[in-house]
Amino acid sequence: MKPTVVSADVLFEDHRAHLKWEWVAGLGASERRFDEVAVRAARSGADLVGYLNYIHPYRVQILGAREVAYLTNATAEDCARRIARIVTLEPPVLVLTDNQTAPEALLSMCERAQIPMFATHEPSAFVIDVLRAYLSKHFAERTSMHGVFMDILGLGVLITGESGLGKSELGLELITRSSGLVADDAVDLYRVNQTTIEGRCPELLQNLLEVRGIGLLDIRAIFGETAVRRKMRLRLIVHLVRRETMEREYERLPYEPLTQDVLGVPVRKAVIPVVAGRNMAVLVEAAVRNTILQLRGVDTYQEFVERHRRAMEKGG
Numbered sequence: 001m002k003p004t005v006v007s008a009d010v011l012f013e014d015h016r017a018h019l020k021w022e023w024v025a026g027l028g029a030s031e032r033r034f035d036e037v038a039v040r041a042a043r044s045g046a047d048l049v050g051y052l053n054y055i056h057p058y059r060v061q062i063l064g065a066r067e068v069a070y071l072t073n074a075t076a077e078d079c080a081r082r083i084a085r086i087v088t089l090e091p092p093v094l095v096l097t098d099n100q101t102a103p104e105a106l107l108s109m110c111e112r113a114q115i116p117m118f119a120t121h122e123p124s125a126f127v128i129d130v131l132r133a134y135l136s137k138h139f140a141e142r143t144s145m146h147g148v149f150m151d152i153l154g155l156g157v158l159i160t161g162e163s164g165l166g167k168s169e170l171g172l173e174l175i176t177r178s179s180g181l182v183a184d185d186a187v188d189l190y191r192v193n194q195t196t197i198e199g200r201c202p203e204l205l206q207n208l209l210e211v212r213g214i215g216l217l218d219i220r221a222i223f224g225e226t227a228v229r230r231k232m233r234l235r236l237i238v239h240l241v242r243r244e245t246m247e248r249e250y251e252r253l254p255y256e257p258l259t260q261d262v263l264g265v266p267v268r269k270a271v272i273p274v275v276a277g278r279n280m281a282v283l284v285e286a287a288v289r290n291t292i293l294q295l296r297g298v299d300t301y302q303e304f305v306e307r308h309r310r311a312m313e314k315g316g
Contacts, residue, residue: 008116021120025110064124140190151180156232161240191263197234246273
């Protein structure tokens with residue numbers, strides 16, 4: 001689900017230092033927030049902030065030099081009408097950028113309609129980029145999954161599987177082979193755009209890995225800064241199963257790459273049976289390398305099928 005609350009005062013305080021802005025009008029509307037319907041309809045933070053536009057309501061409206069000129073360089077009647085129309089957009093916040101001076105009529109309108117207006121010296125494009133990134137993260141659809149999330153060979157890999165198969169021990173071995181830990185046990189996943197899932201660690205579990213028989217390990221303290229990651233894009237799920245589960249539920253050579261739906265995004269999946277004596281770290285790394293090849297357009301299974309077809313044609 002998407003969180004639905006981001007008020008004007010929270011937005012202002014979270015970016016006070018970065019955007020160096022001031023609250024110049026609508027001080028009494030600190031609790032004004034984004035419209036919930038607009039948030040649910042938004043595909044990303046890009047839909048929730050942009051230059052002043054009368055056909056895009058319910059978003060942060062940015063007023064740079066051109067927008068201020070549009071509101072002031074006309075007859076008094078036209079200027080008043082253009083400023084009054086802003087109220088119909090029901091913006092959560094107006095942001096005056098490029099070191100512009102707010103017209104008195106605009107200040108008065110914000111006070112009457114209780115619309116917060118911030119002013120900054122920063123350029124419009126920079127403000128839009130900052131706010132879009134912030135809002136995309138804040139309003140992203142999210143879920144949690146059980147597993148160990150790692151950076152393996154530069155790929156974000158979530159190791160899942162049946163209980164008792166040694167996911168954390170496998171994660172520890174991969175760390176000794178130069179992989180990085182993002183999260184153990186619980187992984188927070190966010191859909192930051194239509195095709196991207198980002199995984200992070202809950203703050204309570206930051207840098208920690210639980211290994212049965214040893215307890216909690218602080219991976220950052222033991223292995224150093226390079227052994228942990230703050231976040232990664234989820235590109236592959238490695239699912240560990242017992243051999244009997246593999247034989248019962250999965251094909252030995254699937255014709256199409258397996259995927260798993262995460263927040264509406266298909267994520268590639270590899271299923272590996274856990275059998276005594278197998279080097280699981282090597283197998284996981286091999287699955288990751290194979291996925292990297294597939295992402296580059298190299299499909300070993302399809303190449304084998306084509307090789308087999310050509311051999312049959314020759315034999316015929």
